[in-house]
Amino acid sequence: MPDFLHSVLLDSDKCNGCINCLKRCPTEAVRIRRGKSVISDERCIDCGECIRACPAHAKTSVRDPLSAVENYRYKVALPHPSLYAQFNNLEDKSAVLGALIAYGFDYVYEVASAAEKVSEATRRLIREGEVSLPVISSACPSVTRLIRVRFPNLIPHISPLNAPEDIAAETAVRRTLRKTALRREDIGVFLIAPCPAKTTSVRAPIGLEKSEIDGVIAISDIFPKLPSLMKNVDAETLFMKTQPSDDAGRIGVSWGGTGGEAGGVLSDRCLSADGIENVIKVLSHLEDERFQNLEFIELSACPGGCLGGVLTIENPYIARVKLNALRKYLPVSGARLDGSEKKSLFWQGEIKYISAYSLSEDIGESTRLMGELEETLAKLPGLDCGCCGAPTCRAFAEDVIRGFKGGCIHPQRARA
């Protein structure tokens, strides 16, 4: 199982062993060992916090180079709605779709269109009572992975619907195969993505056997090429190479930022939270059943939602203003479920809890270890300085009882 494939990469030469990523990791997945940052595959949720935090730019993310597009005869682009928010004074998003065609893509299908289908399917699920309320969005791959390692009680609340990009990919492939004589392997489907978590979910999907997406291109890589290409496409070509019948409206475009997805549920019993620490708080309260009467919960690991993804360029709050301006003249929704998405709409697999923090499989043994952990912790200074290579004194104590040989650098401050 490629379950623990991740998309955060470390450039060892650049890593100077500082504690920025260590302290920022929300799942305590990072340790500094032998002067370099090390990530636990089991705990990492691909949120990108360490990439953001690294002052040496030693952490980068896996994505495909722009040249990967050339490996295919027929090239499909799936632009995430956060792409639109990178442009200044964009009045009509078809200019962006046109620029992608001018860049060399043969067909463009908006992720925002598939998002509208997900919104419609979500409304239907809630209305028909087929899900445990509140439904937690499955759109942010980091949140799904976070729930999987830290909030097992909430797994049944995760929306059983696939992320819009997967549905977009399936639709684009199906339509391309229908209207051309191409074989599947001739078609390259590229997601134009705001974050590395999307890369992970393409390479190691949770709900799908295999993603129909063949490659992931960073918004930050392709965006600089697009503004100069925006006037090069005539209306007829645009009509032929995009899907005007599925042209995304307000709901789909709004998915780019926080609140958009919840807005698409068309209910006032929705909660939206962004930023991984806030997400953890919400999940923790949810786990204790402290919220009543909620129908839908939208959670994004990044501040500002996907607009704050580490592969975007524009500041997420400025991007938000741009997205709002673009939304203004759009119809509420453009794409509708037409029955053809059935196969790609729902998850095929189930999500299993991964106890990445458990001290032992045996409760008797873990009780003994927890006792040891508390004793070890009591002798530490409680500074949480990170100098030992663990993010907190508690995490250090945990490492020690798991067999780590290392010491606290503040023996004189250690409690008697």
Next chain:
Amino acid sequence: MSIVQKYAISGDDFSRAGEASSAIKNKLKQMGFSPEVIRNVSIAAYEGEINAVIHANGGEITVTVEPEAISIVISDTGGGIPDIGLAMQEGYTTASDNIRALGFGAGMGLPNMKKYADEFDIQSEVGKGTVITMKIYAKR
């Protein structure tokens, strides 16, 4: 083998209510208890914590974790409960309007504790305080 953890429940600071149950929850997760057991402990402890804040100006929560069961004792030196039978009824509350405006004091605290705990006992004396003892089995 058992782990005993004591936490003070601060009576004057609402924003800190829930800290103890949250700490307990994280430890139980690390110890590999089943998600359902953890939820039951967490809710029972949280309700107890909130009750102590609302009605007794704080108190103390002691959690004893053993492989077979988790015991929670919540004690306070508040005003006590004159009629326990009445207090145990769903929806019965003596919380002030202020507290209720905050979304607490809906009269579900004690009934929820009883619901989520496998063993539940409450002792209270007017003018002296209340002690709630709960036990949640690790397996059933």
